[in-house]
Amino acid sequence: MFKSKSRIALVSTALIALLALVGCGQTAAPTTTTPAPSATSIDKKTISAAGSTALQPLVKLAADEFMAKNSGVQVNLSGGGSMTGLNNVASGSIEIGNSDVVSPEELKSAGLVDHQVCVAPFLLIVNKDVKVDNLTKAQAADIFTGKITNWKDVGGQDLKISIIGRAASSGTRLNVEKIVMDGKKMTDAAAAQDSTGNLLTGVAQTAGAIGYIDAAYLKDTVKALKFDGVAYSPETVISGQYPIYSYEHMYTKGEPTGTVKAFLDYVMSAEFQDKNVEKTGFIPVSKMKK
Numbered sequence: 001m002f003k004s005k006s007r008i009a010l011v012s013t014a015l016i017a018l019l020a021l022v023g024c025g026q027t028a029a030p031t032t033t034t035p036a037p038s039a040t041s042i043d044k045k046t047i048s049a050a051g052s053t054a055l056q057p058l059v060k061l062a063a064d065e066f067m068a069k070n071s072g073v074q075v076n077l078s079g080g081g082s083m084t085g086l087n088n089v090a091s092g093s094i095e096i097g098n099s100d101v102v103s104p105e106e107l108k109s110a111g112l113v114d115h116q117v118c119v120a121p122f123l124l125i126v127n128k129d130v131k132v133d134n135l136t137k138a139q140a141a142d143i144f145t146g147k148i149t150n151w152k153d154v155g156g157q158d159l160k161i162s163i164i165g166r167a168a169s170s171g172t173r174l175n176v177e178k179i180v181m182d183g184k185k186m187t188d189a190a191a192a193q194d195s196t197g198n199l200l201t202g203v204a205q206t207a208g209a210i211g212y213i214d215a216a217y218l219k220d221t222v223k224a225l226k227f228d229g230v231a232y233s234p235e236t237v238i239s240g241q242y243p244i245y246s247y248e249h250m251y252t253k254g255e256p257t258g259t260v261k262a263f264l265d266y267v268m269s270a271e272f273q274d275k276n277v278e279k280t281g282f283i284p285v286s287k288m289k290k
Contacts, residue, residue: 043258044095048076051085051098052171053196054120054214055248058280059098062267069266073259079195082171086112089251095260097251100171100214112251117267119283121215121237121245122172124180125203125222130210132156134226140180143210146187151208163190164202164211172196175246176212180227216281234283247285 049059056079063075080088082099089097090110100120103112124140126132132155135143142148143161152158165186166173177186193199196217203211204221215232218224224232227244236242256264266272277284 041258042070042073042262044260045072046074046076047096047259047263048078048094049085049096049098049250050078050080050088050094052082052100052248053079054100054122054172054216055098055117055250056196057216058118058248058276058282059250059267061276061280062263062272065272066263066266070262075263081167081169081194082174083169086251089253092253095252095256096264099249099251100246101174102249103251111254113253113255115250115252115256115264115268116247116285117250118248118273118277119237119245119285119288120248121232121234121242121281121283122175122179123213123215123218123232123244124225124227125200125211125213125218126225127203127207127209128221128223129207130156130159130223132225133223134229136228137180140227141182141184144176144181144186144190145184146189159208162206162209163187164199164206164209165190165192166196166199166212167192167194171246172212172214175244179244214281218281234278234287237283238287238289240289245283248282 049063056077060077063077067073067075082101085094085097086099086103086107087097088094090107090112097112103114124135130151132151135154139148139154143154144163148154149161150158151161163186173186177183191202193202196213199211200213200217200219200222203209227242230236230241232242232244237245250264250267252260252264273284
């Protein structure tokens with residue numbers, strides 16, 4: 001009798017335990033993994049950007065990092081000058097037009113959308129043998145218009161001034177004409193180079209040469225001049241003391257989507273901006289005084 005009761009008790013205990021387990025299984029929420037927010041879809045394997053050679057070092061760095069993060073995607077990058085980039089993106093032959101200048105009135109009907117990515121400071125540079133360290137705005141304008149042709153007229157040695165500039169499509173040239181020359185045009189005597197890199201080499205190798213580049217390209221093969229007594233630094237640009245700079249633009253034809261949007265989002269991301277903009281000689285838009 002005792003054995004029979006014990007057996008019944010054991011069976012009852014096991015049954016209760018089993019029911020408890022079943023009940024727990026019914027009330028527990030199923031385990032699921034919430035998917036991470038999806039990134040902008042990659043709809044194209046190849047996109048092209050062209051235009052400003054001033055902005056090119058930053059865009060190339062962004063393209064390299066973006067391609068490393070997105071296997072199989074190719075970002076083709078070329079120069080040609082700001083106006084080349086603007087005209088090509090307006091025509092639809094490329095996805096992104098890089099520019100040192102705002103899109104001109106004649107392209108307004110193309111539906112271009114502006115994406116400001118950073119600020120580019122520009123420098124007046126000379127051959128290292130030129131014995132001048134500063135130019136006033138008036139002196140620089142007179143040199144670039146061809147009115148002053150010898151360094152002795154601005155405090156230097158008796159040496160012919162050779163102007164090495166950029167083609168008319170260059171945004172850097174357009175900014176120098178606008179900011180330094182108050183809208184006057186560069187003299188036809190200026191040699192026109194097709195890239196900032198070639199201009200830098202020309203100034204370094206030509207006696208008495210002067211030119212203009214963006215700060216990201218500065219090397220010790222040339223000398224950067226003060227402008228109206230102010231030396232370039234990020235601080236003098238931000239404070240408003242140094243005036244030769246422009247906002248840098250990446251234009252798209254209409255609002256970007258897919259791979260183009262993903263790339264532009266990466267360029268503007270804190271991850272990229274905080275790590276690379278100042279390191280490459282540019283200034284974040286967020287640091288400029290309104």
